[in-house]
Amino acid sequence: MIESHKPFQTAKPVLEKIIQAGFEAYFVGGSVRDVLLHKEISDVDIASSATPYEIKEIFSNTVDLGIEHGTVLVLEGGEGYEITTFRTEAEYEDFRHPSAVTFVRSLEEDLKRRDFTINALALGIDNQVIDYFEGKEDLERQVIRCVGNPLERFNEDALRMFRAVRFISQLNFQIDPATKEAITKLHQNMANVAVERMRVEWVKTMMGIGRKAGIHELLDTNLYTVCPHFNEMREALVGLGDNQMTRLTELQGWILLAYYADLSDKQVKKLMRDWKCSNQLMNNVATGLMTLRKRLEQDYDFFMAYDCQKELAMEVEAILPSLGGTSDQRNLEAVYKDLPIHQVNELALNGHDIIEILKLEKKGPIIGKAMNLMKEEVLRAKVDNTKEALTDLLLAADFV
Numbered sequence: 001m002i003e004s005h006k007p008f009q010t011a012k013p014v015l016e017k018i019i020q021a022g023f024e025a026y027f028v029g030g031s032v033r034d035v036l037l038h039k040e041i042s043d044v045d046i047a048s049s050a051t052p053y054e055i056k057e058i059f060s061n062t063v064d065l066g067i068e069h070g071t072v073l074v075l076e077g078g079e080g081y082e083i084t085t086f087r088t089e090a091e092y093e094d095f096r097h098p099s100a101v102t103f104v105r106s107l108e109e110d111l112k113r114r115d116f117t118i119n120a121l122a123l124g125i126d127n128q129v130i131d132y133f134e135g136k137e138d139l140e141r142q143v144i145r146c147v148g149n150p151l152e153r154f155n156e157d158a159l160r161m162f163r164a165v166r167f168i169s170q171l172n173f174q175i176d177p178a179t180k181e182a183i184t185k186l187h188q189n190m191a192n193v194a195v196e197r198m199r200v201e202w203v204k205t206m207m208g209i210g211r212k213a214g215i216h217e218l219l220d221t222n223l224y225t226v227c228p229h230f231n232e233m234r235e236a237l238v239g240l241g242d243n244q245m246t247r248l249t250e251l252q253g254w255i256l257l258a259y260y261a262d263l264s265d266k267q268v269k270k271l272m273r274d275w276k277c278s279n280q281l282m283n284n285v286a287t288g289l290m291t292l293r294k295r296l297e298q299d300y301d302f303f304m305a306y307d308c309q310k311e312l313a314m315e316v317e318a319i320l321p322s323l324g325g326t327s328d329q330r331n332l333e334a335v336y337k338d339l340p341i342h343q344v345n346e347l348a349l350n351g352h353d354i355i356e357i358l359k360l361e362k363k364g365p366i367i368g369k370a371m372n373l374m375k376e377e378v379l380r381a382k383v384d385n386t387k388e389a390l391t392d393l394l395l396a397a398d399f400v
């Protein structure tokens, strides 16, 4: 297994060095799960019996990521590896004082505190998969099940409830009944989790192939009631789950959700802001939604194309058939090709020219009005984008 996967192969010398120094070390977490699911892996996590201080003695090049959480980044062969010391029953033991670390740590103790059985697998340097909690069986049964007592796992970190929903969607798995029952019971606890952490899980839920199943569990467990604005959006969430598109990008997910919820521009922006999305994403979702609504009524014209960048328009185009519209990428390409200007600075006249032509004393609101007039007339294809034609347009206009 190690030899047939590049990330494991390149990380193998790191494991070897730790073991040679007299400690235990294993690959753990998502990479082991994903390899068993025959998925590509990009990075690997390592768990070890060595404390961060002991790791720092073994390797010359390290970065302290969170020594108090027992994590050090080791830089070896141009790559970075996160090495975490086996965690024990104590929430996070304090590794800041090496002398204070007197716990007997074991791989089993560490895996016992992980969220789901499919994430509690370890891979040893001898290529053996260590599976104390029937994680491999759950991978085969396609079930998301907590390690041990679900109430305890969710009390350790309430975000894990949303992680369950995310894995259901990402892997198209089912949820184990006891795990589901615990989420239903404890869903309120997620209200204390940072929105940024919740957003990561929600975005992965929207983008997964099992979106319908993931959203179903989000609703069925009432977990959605502690997500920003989702209380008022139950029907829209059902719509997003039922939508026939198999895969969505993040942008398409938000646009569709806002579409099904029939949100106004202002409401979209509030939703995105409360989910702590970037301004860029917020603006793209708002513009994408506006374009989507128009496209369900009409073909692209210069105005729509100008307002919506081509990449964004392509994403909107892909959504249309799932809402009963017709996508026409060829027309979109043609409109973009013919678009007289893509942004306002492509106009043949700029602010200085306007001041000169209109003999203005100083800068003022008239410049904005003049720019807008030129933009509209050029996009309407009434006026050519040339200095002469635009000068005539400005001189004939009444700006008062």
Ligand SMILES: Nc1ccn([C@@H]2O[C@H](COP(=O)(O)OP(=O)(O)OP(=O)(O)O)[C@@H](O)[C@H]2O)c(=O)n1
Pocket (backbone or CB within 6 Å): 028, 029, 030, 031, 045, 113, 114, 115, 116, 119, 120, 157, 159, 160, 163
């Ligand atoms: N709240 C959490 C977060 C993580 N983990 C454990 O830490 C590992 C790594 O977590 P993370 O990198 O967040 O997720 P992955 O499982 O690796 O999934 P992916 O990389 O696909 O997001 C998980 O597999 C799991 O064993 C956990 O027990 N509880």
